[in-house]
Amino acid sequence: MLQINNLTKVYGTNTVLNIESLCINEGEAVGLVGNNGAGKTTLFRLILDLILSDNGEVLFQGAPVKGSDDWKSFVGSFLDDSFLIDFLTVKEYFSFVGGLHSMTEDEIKVFVEEMSPLFGFEISLTDNKFIRNYSTGNKKKIGIAAAMMGHPRLLILDEPFTALDPTSQIRLKKILNAKREHEGMTLFISSHDLNHITEVSKRIVILKQGEVIRDMECNQQTLSQLEAYFDD
Numbered sequence: 205m206l207q208i209n210n211l212t213k214v215y216g217t218n219t220v221l222n223i224e225s226l227c228i229n230e231g232e233a234v235g236l237v238g239n240n241g242a243g244k245t246t247l248f249r250l251i252l253d254l255i256l257s258d259n260g261e262v263l264f265q266g267a268p269v270k271g272s273d274d275w276k277s278f279v280g281s282f283l284d285d286s287f288l289i290d291f292l293t294v295k296e297y298f299s300f301v302g303g304l305h306s307m308t309e310d311e312i313k314v315f316v317e318e319m320s321p322l323f324g325f326e327i328s329l330t331d332n333k334f335i336r337n338y339s340t341g342n343k344k345k346i347g348i349a350a351a352m353m354g355h356p357r358l359l360i361l362d363e364p365f366t367a368l369d370p371t372s373q374i375r376l377k378k379i380l381n382a383k384r385e386h387e388g389m390t391l392f393i394s395s396h397d398l399n400h401i402t403e404v405s406k407r408i409v410i411l412k413q414g415e416v417i418r419d420m421e422c423n424q425q426t427l428s429q430l431e432a433y434f435d436d
């Protein structure tokens with residue numbers, strides 16, 4: 205589904221990303237981990253064609269993402285608050301994003317209902333509040349949910365658990381696992397929380413100084429192996 209070939213990104217004299225080859229297959233759930241500055245967000249930005257690479261290519265379903273719109277309706281993503289439109293209300297924002305996926309108002313209502321375990325009482329279509337006035341965690345939930353609108357084939361989330369309260373973290377894990385299991389959604393998610401990421405991933409990729417230094421299938425030992433790796 206996603207193929208990365210000889211992808212590099214250089215800032216000044218620093219090569220912050222250098223990935224020879226990385227392939228993510230349809231239906232996989234891949235967790236991306238690595239310490240601060242390892243290059244996780246840079247990789248996501250390159251995949252989403254938000255920044256230019258210095259070398260290499262990202263292919264989605266065999267076609268380069270660079271300069272193309274064809275892949276955009278199949279890929280949902282939320283990297284940070286800049287993905288939100290903060291002068292809209294929740295209803296306006298979901299109507300806008302839903303509209304991009306040709307969702308009707310009824311379908312949007314059903315979708316928001318589906319997200320209600322994550323939203324709790326804090327986020328609803330009847331709120332008159334602008335998105336900019338929601339708390340950090342609630343803004344994140346709105347963005348994550350919007351990324352899942354239109355049943356994307358690939359969902360990319362950058363540190364989705366950060367700033368969420370424990371209830372929301374648990375609910376989000378359930379939603380992500382259900383999306384993969386029941387809808388076959390492919391997940392590519394970064395996190396600094398090794399517990400959470402191993403609970404939603406079937407494969408873990410470790411980035412260090414821009415390079416993939418481990419790529420492993422998850423099993424019962426993965427969490428302790430990751431803890432040992434990061435404690436080294």
Ligand SMILES: Nc1ncnc2c1ncn2[C@@H]1O[C@H](COP(=O)(O)OP(=O)(O)OP(=O)(O)O)[C@@H](O)[C@H]1O
Nearest residue numbers: 215216220238239240241242243244245246247396
């Ligand atoms: N626009 C930029 N100009 C210069 N350097 C940049 C720029 N964007 C990112 N970098 C550098 O690229 C490297 C990788 O950053 P990136 O944000 O991808 O790391 P990360 O793994 O997402 O980190 P974190 O876990 O802290 O979010 C860092 O050294 C960062 O300072």
